[in-house]
Amino acid sequence: PPMLDEHGPARVMAMCNQKGGVGKTTSTINLGAALAEYGRRVLLVDFDPQGALSVGLGIQPHELEQTVYNVIMERSVDVSGVIRPTSVGNVDLLPSNIDLSAAEVQLVAEVGREHTLLRVLRPVMDSYDYVLVDCQPSLGLLTVNALTASDGVIIPLECEFFSLRGVALLIDTIEKVRERLNPKLDITGILATMFDPRTLHSKEVMARVVEAFGDIVFDTVINRTVRFPETTVAGEPITRWAPRSAGATAYRTLAREVIAR
Template sequence: MQSHDPVYGSPAPAARDPLDQDLPIASEARTAAAIRGGALPRMPKPARRRVMVVANQKGGVGKTTTTVNLAAALAMHGLKVLVIDLDPQGNASTALGVPHHSGVMSTYELLVDGAGIKECVQEVEGLPGLSCVPATIDLAGAEIELVSLVARESRLLKAIESYTEDLDYVLIDCPPSLGLLTINALVASREVLIPIQCEYYALEGLGQLLRNVDMVKAHLNPELNVSTILLTMYDSRTRLAQQVAEEVRSHFGDIVLRTAVPRSVRISEAPSYGQTVMTYDPGSAGALTYLEAAREIAAAGAI
């Protein structure tokens, strides 16, 4: 028997199937199930190995979060990804669940002792295709030790170039500074990815980073370019976030990804479990937006 609208007496609309194709919750559920079941479609391979440094000298803008979640999203879609943790705090190593206590072969040995990546790399458990060179606390003193070394700015570049394993992406997580560690990352990379948080001071200090990029490009690495800007901590409910997003898009144009990463409790919780949000809660808004951001990045570098 057909139901009727209690007010107008006309036939009431049929109840919608909760798994209807056009419902956002259904799309999220299917994506989460695909992630957990390893059934995600492959993302396009880049024309050549893409080496990207994730940099911004401001702290708390989402550099590490962006690095590990983009890396996980790319690896889940069939690409081979290496994360190099250049931050002495080792947060990227923590989020990927790889050991980084004192005594572990790490980016310190890579830069200061001239060790190879093969000696330092660790596979990330549960994410085939994703590996990491961790950072230990020893890296805190590396800036001072690098000063006296020959070709101090290009030691990471040489390590990456000598690593002949099949890789699609190398993502380098930098400390919140513009010292020798970040300079090494800029010299070793072809692309700079800048996370910008949607806050009042979003663009403060960004000019200095861009000047450093230009300096490295002019003197040490002519292939270096700012290829990607990702808006993070976006809260669509606030006018401020919308204004910051509009300002960044008007200033930087097409290199700003369409996807903006929202503020998310799940994104913040995941590292405490030694996971990225991609595996911790694959159906969350944070995981889905990083998935979309990874798709945009992969499409831009497709063969």
């Protein structure tokens, strides 16, 4: 992809699937790191109270005094004071921890509750090319905030039979948000994850996904490999932990597809 002379305004993408363990957080870190290798400035937003994105970047979330929670709930807290650099060049993080679990309830009483994340990200939008929001595994108000702030949604989908079941509900939610809150929202792509090339089952699920969703499925497929759990322990993206691995190559290919879309 061509290098950029100037940066921003950011394209915001929610990494979203209400099922847990499908590769949302892993894809947020590694797509972000791969986009950064192509010279893009990237902000990763941890929008899950579990803080797995923060941990995956080597940050201990329970030690943080301020997180995305303070930014969205306290008007006096400036987002740029809470965003921190990571060990990955061109990648910054807006971290999260368990405090965020209270926001789901507290936000309900706020005016413009669905637009809160959009509002707090606005001042930094010109500093980045991509903002990736790692959603929690639910379709609640925090996820609706992520969708309202986004231009696109990336749906990581595990290559398991039952994983297809929730996707209709997710797409329904995306359509409602588009109609009522954010007309520019689009599905950037569906990303098949945990693909096992040795099993017929994986191939069958993949065929059904392509049959059901067609062109919006990324050509890039992420294989199942123990390398990914290893990177979580290392607190680094796979592009740095194992730069020549198949997993790193796959996320670079995905980054090129995302830039092209």
